[in-house]
Structure formats: structure tokens, C-alpha cells
Amino acid sequence: MFSFAHIAYLLLLLLLIPAAILFVFNKRWKKKTKKKIGDEQLVDLLTANHSKKKFSVKFYFILGAMALTALGAANLRTAGKAELVNRKGRDIVIAMDVSKSMLADDVKPTRLDKAKQFATKLLDQLPDDRIGLIWFAGKAYLPMPLTADQGAAKLFIQSAAPDAVPTQGTVVGEALRLAVESFPQDSKRYKIIVLITDGEDHDDAAERMAKELKDRGILLLTIGLGSLEGSAIPDPETKNYKKDKFGQTVITKLNEPLLKQLAAVSGGLYGNLENTDDMLKDVIATINQVEKKAVEGEVSPTNYNNYFMWFLLGALLLLIAELFISERNKPATVVAKKKG
Template sequence: MYELDESKYFYLLLLIPVLVAIFLWGEVWKRKKQALFADSSLLQKLSPEKSRFKPVLKFTVIATGLFMLILALVNPKMGTKVEKVKREGIDMVFAVDVSKSMLCEDMAPSRLEKGKQLVSQIINSLGNDRIGIIAYSGSAFPVLPITTDYNSAKMFLQGMNPGMISSQGSNLDEAIQLTEQYFEGSGNTAKVLVMVTDGEDHSERAQESATQARKKGIKIITIGVGTLKGGPIPIRNGNSVSYHKDKETGETVTTKLRPEALEAIAKSAKGGYINGANTKQVVDFIRKSLNNIQKTEFEATELANFQSQFQWFLGFGFFLFFLDIFLLERKTKWVQKLDLFNEKK
């Protein structure tokens, strides 16, 4: 098992063929100039100690040394150590509303982007908890299963958008039901669902689903994004912007935050509701809520501990550059005796 820490430095390998081309051009140029001075047999008599092989050897050593230094910059990591780790925490699923109403810009930069920022900051504040992500609008869609890989979670989070799910609306009850499936293998681990939504277009079954979730030990925390005043839903086409209109009346649709619906859902699942306008307050609210939940120990997990190997490539590269100092272009006596490279001639 291995991974490359800084693979972008592989582009520096393009320097090596450039150096090869320059070296070959230089050798051809030197031979042409020498041919103008005298023929090859006379040149060999004039400089009997000059080796034809040594310049190639010196260049090969330098090019190999440069290759090693580039590999050191890339920093290959090897999974040389596997250890079992036990963690204590809770299982938490983030259900993010990706319906079109979340594109409303009454909360900068938009409700959806603000919601993703909130989830990202909450993840940054977590310790050993396991997390999963669900996207929902007219239906619910699993984005990331329960994991402790926070970096992957934030990466998947940034890619969430209304185009993920074709059916529109805010089907909160289906999101709750999908969350229950996420938690099926969690055993006795404490379970929390954090819903990030404006509360619009929720079905009447959402509160009933929240009650059922509570019976299964799932606590629901709702975060409202948007304002009570609300705003239109933008439709962007290149540089032009229009707004979503009602198909029957032709009037611009105004979408508003529905905190009462979110408060009812949270209350049904013995959780809590908070407005998402202030990021710090939201993070503090979540942290305080989690501190009141008893953490349980997860089963042992095997983790590959990747260790940097750059020092070996760096050391060998410097060794080759140091060796080049002692490689002279004249013939080597002991090599001449072996006659490996026709040095006797």
C-alpha cells in the first residue's frame, strides 16, 4: 500500500527529456567541431586519456540524481504499519436539503451554500464521532455512508447541488427514514440526525417520522437556513438571471424559512432547533447538544499508517551529485584492465 503526497511535482520529470536532448545536441556539436580540427584517429592520439564513455556516465548520474530529488518532492508514503484503533463517540448523519428553494439568496451566498458551510464547520469541531451525509428534496439520496474520514465528507459535501435529485420538494420524512437505514448497523451507539433545511414544502408525515425515529433512539437537531422575509429563487443562464415563477399565475415565487415546522420535528424527536444565520452559535449549539449525549466505544478499526519515504530518495539523490564530483572524463586505469568499455583503445 502506498500513496503520493504531492503528485503535482511529477511535472518536473519533463525536465529530464529536455536535458537529454540538450546533452545529445552538445555531443553532436562537439564531434562536428572536432572533425573540423582533425580526424578521429589523430584526436585519439592527441588525447589518449580522454574517455568516450565517461561523459555519458556523468550525465546519467546527474539525471538519475535529479530524478531522485523529484521523487523526494513527490514524497511517496508506504503503509508500513497497521494498527487497531478504538474510538469513543456518536454516529451522526447530516441531511442537507438540496431542493431549488435552497438556491434562494436571502442568506448569503445562498441557503444551500450557507448550509454546506455550517455542516463543514460542525465537522471541523468534531472529535472521534462517525458521520454520514444524505441529500434530499422530493426524495432522499445517500451521499456518504457512516465514516470517520472527515476530509472525504467535506469533499462530497461541496459537490452537493439541486441537480443531484430530479424530484423537487422537501421530503423530510423520507430523509428521516433513510437515516434510520444508515444507523441499522450502529448497535448501541448514540445516534443523531442533523437536518439543514429551510423547512419549505415538507410533508405532513415528517413529524410522525420524527416520532418514530425517537423511538429508535435517534435524536434530531434541525438547522433553519433562510429568513422569515424570504426571497425569490434565481435561475441562472450564463450571465443572465431570472426568477422562478408560478406556472398558474405567472408571478415570481417567494420562498421563506418555516421555523415552526422545523421546531415541531425537533421537538418530536427530543432534539432542538436553531437558526443557521450565525455560524458560531450553530457550532456551539451542536457541541453543547453532543456533550449531553453519552458516547460509546466503536468496534476496533484497522488503519494504515502511511509513513513518508522522501528521505531515502533525497539522500540517494545527493549521493549521486556528490559522486559526480569524482567522476572525471579521463580513462580509469582499473576499468581499462577490465576492458568493459573498450577503454584500452
């Protein structure tokens, strides 16, 4: 049975409507302009080398390419042979702070780079677990829901940057809430959240969410980045350090008391990411204490036959063909029109 993987992209087909309307208005405008000039036969003679038919064909080719592109983006697919897997593991959501304070270099090379290194190494130690990713600053976003695709997770981790979340701040509470919502409610797996942040400028909901995690049986591991002395925040655009409204250089410090409190309230673990390998050992040891539960009857995520490439190939061929269609009439056709 056919279905679309990303049905929302079918809305792009609505763009065909204004394109068609524009084409119709263009034809009407040409007719009105021709009548305004007065001598229609003279206009026909002057434009005899222009083919209206070929102009229409070129438009239809472009319109067809637009339609095929939209269908390709929606990804028409059919269900392939379903494979049942017996996978053991846990659901782990890594919530990473990507606010501008994470660009501070009191942790080399920067706090954010250190967080990426740690998260990537952590994935290597969790081959049987599903991983989800959350980026947060002044808002929290879910760039990648829970998946067993380690390669995709690593690519997302490397792409983490402050511009991924335009709103600045550190909404730890919202990040934890989004992590909770990203866990399947009917899953029997154990649930773990790895929070990586400097904890600065946090929201008041953080401690309340930590308590809720404990009530829900979700393990929270808080990983701190930064120094207690603090560091200036480099601005990638100006190449200078960030300043406040009074012109003073902003110093960002690790909010260690908050992260320790969150770990204590939730019954989890806190650690400072001074040494990646040492922190990794502590985190893995804690995670491995969580019993692994088998999930029977899980369907393989690769059991679809995708056809998006054929639509995109068709769109490409139409665009190439459109380039080779000239709007000019052949000389013989022009001469025939002149004689008429």
C-alpha cells in the same frame, strides 16, 4: 485472499461481447463485399497495402484495454494487516436540503452556501465521530455512508447542489427515514441526525418520522435556513427568478413552525442558522451532552492492498500501443503480394 471492492463494475465486461460480435460481423461483411465485386484477385491487389492481421491486432488491443479498465474499476484487492482501533465517538448523519429553494439569497451568500459552511465547520468539531451525508429535495439520496474520513466528507459537502437530486420538493420525512436506515443496526454508538433545511413544501411523513426517532433513541437537531419574509428563487439557467404557472414570482419562506415541531416531537434542538458560529456552539454543546461510547475491535478502513492502478496502467499502455500500430503493410510485403 483476493476480492473486488466494487464487484458491480465487472458487469462492464459484458460490453466485450457486443464488441467481439461487431468485429466478427465486420470481417464477414468484408468477405461478402469482396465476393460481390466479382474479381477477388483485383480486390486483393487494390487492398494489398492493408494488413488484415494488424487490423485484428489493433482490435484485440482495444478489447484488452476495455477488459483491464473494467477490472480496474472493480478494484482487485487483498486484505492487508488488520489493525484494531479503540475509537470513541458517535454516528452523526447530516441531512442537507439541496432543493432549488436553497438557492435563495435571503441568507448570504445563499441558503445552500450557508448550509455548506456550517456543515464543514461542524465536521471540524467532531474529529472522533463517524459522519454520513444525505442530500434531499423531492427524493433523498445517500452520497456518503458513515465514515471516519473527514476529508472525503468535506469534499462531498462542497459538491452539494440542486442538480444532485433532479426531483424537486422537500421530502423531510424520507430524508429522516433514509438517515435511520443508514445507521448500523448493531452499533452501540449514540445516533444523531442534523437536519439542515428551509422546511418548505415538506411531506406529511416528517412528524411521524420525528416521533419514530424519539422511540429509537436517535437525537434530531433541526437547523433552519431562510427568513420568515421569504425571498425569490434565482434560476441559474435563465438568470431570472423562478415563476409559477401563472407567471408570478415564487417566494420561498422558512417553515420555522415545522422545524420547531420536529425538534419538540423528537426531544431534540431547533435553531435558526442566522449566525454560523452561534449555531455551531449550540449544536456542539447539545451533541457533547450525548455520552461517547467506545467501540472495541473496529477494523481500520485502510487495511487493503489495492491493485486497480496496475490494471488501468495496462489499459493505458495497450491503447498507446494500438495508436502506433499501422494497418498498412510494409512496401516489401505489398510488392511480394503483387508478384504473387
